[in-house]
Amino acid sequence: MDGQPSGSGEIRLVNVTKTFGDMDAVKSIDLVIPHGSYCCLVGPSGCGKTTILRMIAGHETPTSGEIHIGEQMVVGLKPVQRGTAMMFQSYALFPHLSVLDNVAFYLKMRDVAKAERRQRAREMLERVQLDHLAERMPAMLSGGQQQRVALARALITNPRVLLLDEPLSALDEFLRLRMRGELKSLQNELGITFVHVTHTQPEAIALADMVVVMDHGRIDQADTARHIFSRPATPYVARFMGGQNVLSGIVTETSGGVLAIADASGPTYAASASGTMPAVGTPMSFVVRRDRIALTKGASAAAGEVNAVNGRVIATEYQGTYVKVTLDVASREAFVANIGDDTYFADPLRVGDEVTARWATADVHVLERADTGAAIDPYAEDAA
């Protein structure tokens, strides 16, 4: 439509670097986002996720590397030539134009006759159920309504890629969950590629077919939401996405696909591994999901017992369907067990109680990278 590129919305970044001054915002990134997928770029502030989005959009030019959309190398092209449309964080609705004129802006820039562009803008507004507010000014709309206008304004360009920069961060919790659902169903309906930047892990998990976790200008892991959550690649991803306990030790034995790992502070762990076995003496990190931990009262872990740690309860937090129990286990990081509410309230714990945490070897997931001992990520405690 309108002579702009159509076709595949597959995005390929090849060795992309972006430098601001002497700071690398994005370092040699390779990434393929499949056509028609919902991709979330997630990471803390300043990790480079917004820079990637803006480079795909054409609002920043990579210092080096190539960006392809479909068959096209798009570096140097204007957004409309790329077939991308962006929804800005604060929506950037033009304050001097009515909702209808905001949506019709793209058509006006292409000299589409007034009657036709108003007609098409009205159809787009109907699509986001805002046709009754067409004559309003943006300042008179609620946050959710503004977001829908911004969506309509972006979609009228008929893009093959929609880029969303923290689209839900300006909304209150209730609206955020509702708009999250609407974004997902819109993407299903349109079948175009959505790239969504967020710093909220649950948002990424809930929406994305593909989650890209970033840190300091690099991609730590790009995978399905399920894998990112339950099979993180690095200690950073595990901590950032939450829901995991990260433990470390030294490999002491490998036999029959099972690793024995010894923690310097005492406990020994077992983990099943596939592929090439690491050598004895290798530092190793692994994760155990918080909801796969069983607690028993009393410090009963015997010397030599695997996958059992003694600890002391330092906090309990009721979460509705489960209780989050935080333990001090004599390591540098708190250990968390999420206990189902029925199980927990059958025999509740108090702060200061001695307990033993146990888990099955099958629930251990070995990380590709050992914990380097770098500062524990402040986001680690954010997600349940």
Place this chain on the structure above:
Amino acid sequence: MSLPSQGRRPWTFYVLSVMFTLFVLFLYGPMFIMFILSFQGPTGGLVFPMRGFSFTWFEALFGQARTGDVGGAFSRSLPLALIVMVLTVLISVTAGFAFRRRFVGSGFLFYTAVASLIVPGLVLSIGILVTARFLGIPARWWFTGLGAHLSWTLPFGLLIMFAILGRLSPSYEEAAYDMGATRWQTVRHVVIPIVFPGMIAVALFGFTLSYDEFPRSWLTVGSLNTLPIEIWTMTTNVTSPALYALGTVTSAISFVAIGLAIGSIAYIQHRRSKRT
């Protein structure tokens, strides 16, 4: 939101009220006295009491009496103020946009522009006259006078534009670019409409600062006076209420200019908040 009531007002409230009333009287009292006295009867003088009520002195103002060339001065001051207004808006807006991106020497350029706020107007006036003489350029209100006025209005215009553009989020321009607008279309359909109230403020400053400028006009306008110089001359040789009539007329023109500016800003904001 109002502060919680704390019972009786403290004595400081009354002291400060009196001080504020005196301040307002001091500020506007002389002006209103001048307004009243300009309607003095034909036999009245420069001071109270009023001897009747007439428009005599307004007529004298534009007649061929010995009151000086008020009409001529006005016919120079008004176009000068309008030219200064247009140039101030044009230069301040474009310079404001240039300063949004740091360029080589931008800091130096900014300080030189603002420095002319600090230089005493009379000194600047002498400097311009001497330079013009040296270059063999005769002093004219539309040339040397115009330059002197711009040295006064541009720093104000620039500072206002900085404040306005500082609040203009770059995402508006990016959104326009995202939707295929060219640079010129972005300026025309997005940037100008958004900063338009600010441009009116700059225009208002440009007009009023030029219209009543004395020190910078003094030596730079040449042999034909602008209105403030004409008024100053009259104070030394006119001893009739025609002087007050002139004050009333020029004040009225200033008020009309301010009213137009504020009115148009209010109109734009009204249109933005409620679609007509």
